[in-house]
Amino acid sequence: MVTETTQERRADGAPGIPILLGGIVAIVLSGVLLSRGTDTSVLIGILLLVVTAIVLVGLTPVAPGQARVVQLLGRYTGSVRTAGLRWVNPFTTRRRVSTRIRNHQTEVTKVNDADGNPIEIAAVVVWQVSDTAKAVFEVDQFEQFVAIQAETAVRHIANSYPYDAHEAGQTSLRDSADEITQKLAEEIGARVSPAGVTIVEARLSHLAYAPEIAQAMLRRQQANAVVAARQRIVEGAVGMVDMALTKISEQAIVELDEERKAAMVSNLLVVLCADRDTQPVVNTGTLYH
Numbered sequence: 001m002v003t004e005t006t007q008e009r010r011a012d013g014a015p016g017i018p019i020l021l022g023g024i025v026a027i028v029l030s031g032v033l034l035s036r037g038t039d040t041s042v043l044i045g046i047l048l049l050v051v052t053a054i055v056l057v058g059l060t061p062v063a064p065g066q067a068r069v070v071q072l073l074g075r076y077t078g079s080v081r082t083a084g085l086r087w088v089n090p091f092t093t094r095r096r097v098s099t100r101i102r103n104h105q106t107e108v109t110k111v112n113d114a115d116g117n118p119i120e121i122a123a124v125v126v127w128q129v130s131d132t133a134k135a136v137f138e139v140d141q142f143e144q145f146v147a148i149q150a151e152t153a154v155r156h157i158a159n160s161y162p163y164d165a166h167e168a169g170q171t172s173l174r175d176s177a178d179e180i181t182q183k184l185a186e187e188i189g190a191r192v193s194p195a196g197v198t199i200v201e202a203r204l205s206h207l208a209y210a211p212e213i214a215q216a217m218l219r220r221q222q223a224n225a226v227v228a229a230r231q232r233i234v235e236g237a238v239g240m241v242d243m244a245l246t247k248i249s250e251q252a253i254v255e256l257d258e259e260r261k262a263a264m265v266s267n268l269l270v271v272l273c274a275d276r277d278t279q280p281v282v283n284t285g286t287l288y289h
Contacts, residue, residue, distance in 0.1 A: 011078025016085030134196025
């Protein structure tokens with residue numbers, strides 16, 4: 001559980017430009033006092049110079065897309081997110097943390113899918129630090145933490161789903177890209193939330209069967225494609241034969257008994273389902289001679 005002291009909050013401070021200008025004036029004034037040479041003016045000039053130097057140490061430049069995590073004697077006091085020159089307690093330490101959007105490309109990893117087939121998988125994760133206090137204090141090296149958790153989530157997603165869907169409506173890594181992307185982003189987001197990191201997007205960048213089974217799986221995919229194509233062809237051919245018989249019967253083109261209908265169905269199916277061009281044959285006889 002994240003304690004309250006590690007929740008990001010705004011650090012106490014002030015605009016830095018007025019303090020910088022005041023510091024310059026104080027340095028000039030201390031130089032004038034030192035130039036007078038009297039004991040009192042020299043003492044005052046030295047004290048003014050020392051105080052000015054201490055105050056100016058508190059000036060903290062903050063670039064766009066960055067934040068400063070402020071600590072006083074080891075205690076978190078707040079974060080500075082306002083870009084520009086800011087002033088904070090000069091006795092604090094200020095750690096720079098990038099809040100820009102970053103990309104992380106996971107390594108191509110060999111894992112087993114839900115069917116036990118070895119596959120290669122990798123992902124691109126787009127992330128951003130949303131809570132600088134958690135990023136600094138809750139985990140050690142939050143960049144490495146995000147990388148490790150992303151790798152773990154990718155492996156878990158790969159183990160949870162098959163590479164190819166074996167039935168209609170089944171979620172698979174190859175055919176359900178949008179659903180897999182959403183689940184991957186949600187799982188990585190849940191894993192890195194203790195580090196104050198938000199996942200902007202996560203998407204698979206590489207997905208393939210492992211080389212040792214790639215050829216076998218390619219033949220399997222080709223066989224499935226051929227079967228599906230043949231099934232579609234047969235369904236269309238049966239519909240066309242039914243339409244032909246219906247039209248012949250409705251328009252009374254010719255009277256066909258059951259045997260002639262069977263012969264016609266056979267001939268039409270051969271013509272429509274063949275994967276090669278058929279050769280016309282002129283039949284001068286009859287079905288019974």
